[in-house]
Amino acid sequence: MNSSLNTRSMIFTIYGDYIRHYGNEIWIGSLIKLLKVFGHNEQSVRAAVSRMSKQGWVESRKEGNKSYYYLTPRGVDRMDEAATRIFKLKQEKWDGKWIMLTYSIPEERRTIRDELRKELIWSGFGAIANSCWISPNHLTKQVNTLIEKYEISENVHVFLTEYQGPHEHQRLIQECWDIAEINSQYKRFIDGYQEKYEIAKIKIQSGKMTPADCFVERTKLVHEYRKFLFIDPGLPEELLPEKWLGNQAALLFSDYYRELAEPAGEFFETVFREGNELKRKNKKYDIFQHPLILED
Template sequence: MIFTLYGDYIHHYGGEIWIGSLIRLMEEFGHNAQAIRAAISRMSKQGWVEARKEGNKSYYYLTEIGKKRMDEAAQRIFKLQAQPWDGKWRMLIYSIPEEKRAIRDELRKELIWSGFGSLTFSCYISPNPLEQQVQDLIKRYQVEEYVDFFISSYEGPHQGQDVVARCWNLEEINSKYQSFIELYSKKYIVDRNKIEKGDMQDGDCFVERTKLIHEYRKFLFVDPGLPEVLLPKDWLGDHAAALFRDYYKVLAEPASRFFESVYQEGNDAARSELYNVFEHPYMVQQQGRDE
């Protein structure tokens, strides 16, 4: 959920937020301060965010890796249509030793998130132009000596759809899209009517928009974003994407208004408390001694 807030809100406000404001926003979803501090601490240890101190206040901002992940996610979430396929397959083959098992597992997760599928053990393929993402992963995990990367064409004996079926369970992914559509089609109609009548608070719009993003972004972990020519005729991904965009637009303005109020209020409060600290008699007295 914190990743969702960074990607959909904080990333567009300089990528930094006071921990007090983050706690206030997450309280809208029923999370307590202790859990939020623990989560942001884990994100920091994993290299997604870093902390900056201003007085006794902590501000968390996205690292370069975090910014890149957010940009990649946004491009996939808000893409209007799939790119035409060039007919080529990107293939990464690796042989990472057991003593580097943790790196091997992380690499697999990153490949799957990027849209690669497992053709065979330690051989991952994608029809999408992911050359830069692959080079970034190789560099990030320092596995140059253990991997080979190819861009090639498939010469049979099967069809491209047969290769896809071996790498991804499109029927299961389609079923997830069906569930998403059934749930959010109803919510979209109800909330649109409420907003038009002025019966929905900004805070409620913020909660619903964040939940919408949070649920939809889960498809980034299962849907490889295949070209249309490789998808089945009854594919529901485009329908789900259109529903997501329509519902998002309805919630966008009041949700952003609520976020901005909390974000600005938190910054003002942090600055005010910092000012008061330096105006404290002890600080004034200490400053006089220093002078």
């Protein structure tokens, strides 16, 4: 996986893992200070936030001479969806049904067509044929949102169906997703983070890792793990290969996250307090209360 930490992507991560739980908005000065620990300067932060605003992810308000940025409903919805997928350690039992979406979008709207493809991949769909996408997950809500967002109700058909062969379900999986490559990405994550977790656990418990260090490490961990949203469709257990590493990676992520959560949150609050009203939604740091993100 690419471990580069571009400014905009890091801002998304911090919004989803922290700001979302503190009233949903932050003073730009605090955001600049938080990003500084990763080597991002003020100019790059302001440029990234401006871009996010133009794309409809955040909006701003002024209070005196201070600018505050908060997530739009669109941004909040996307993070809720991401949280449901990333923090689910075990898939629900599959009912054997597939959702299928077909579309015929005219060439003059190809920009929308390209955006729709990206959204479908993010939601976990796979292309079984040109302009025909399938998923074994319950994604009716996401599909309806996309139809409304891109105003394509005249160009799409949606089915809830069962596969009648002549092949096994595994044939569909192999045609739609590169499962071997996804599994190898999980192996890289496990290989890269298992030792880090063990070392950090000892350091934290012996007081040799500061809250700032924990903030940096937790943010990098979330930033890296959330990339699986873009490649792993979250298939039901019945459709996964025997030697699937996704569950092992999820357990490692949750263990490491829990270890870092409280001291990292303390550092965030210290910075946040300087220019914002502290409005934490719940006192307890719980992995299942922290949605992830969103955009790469």
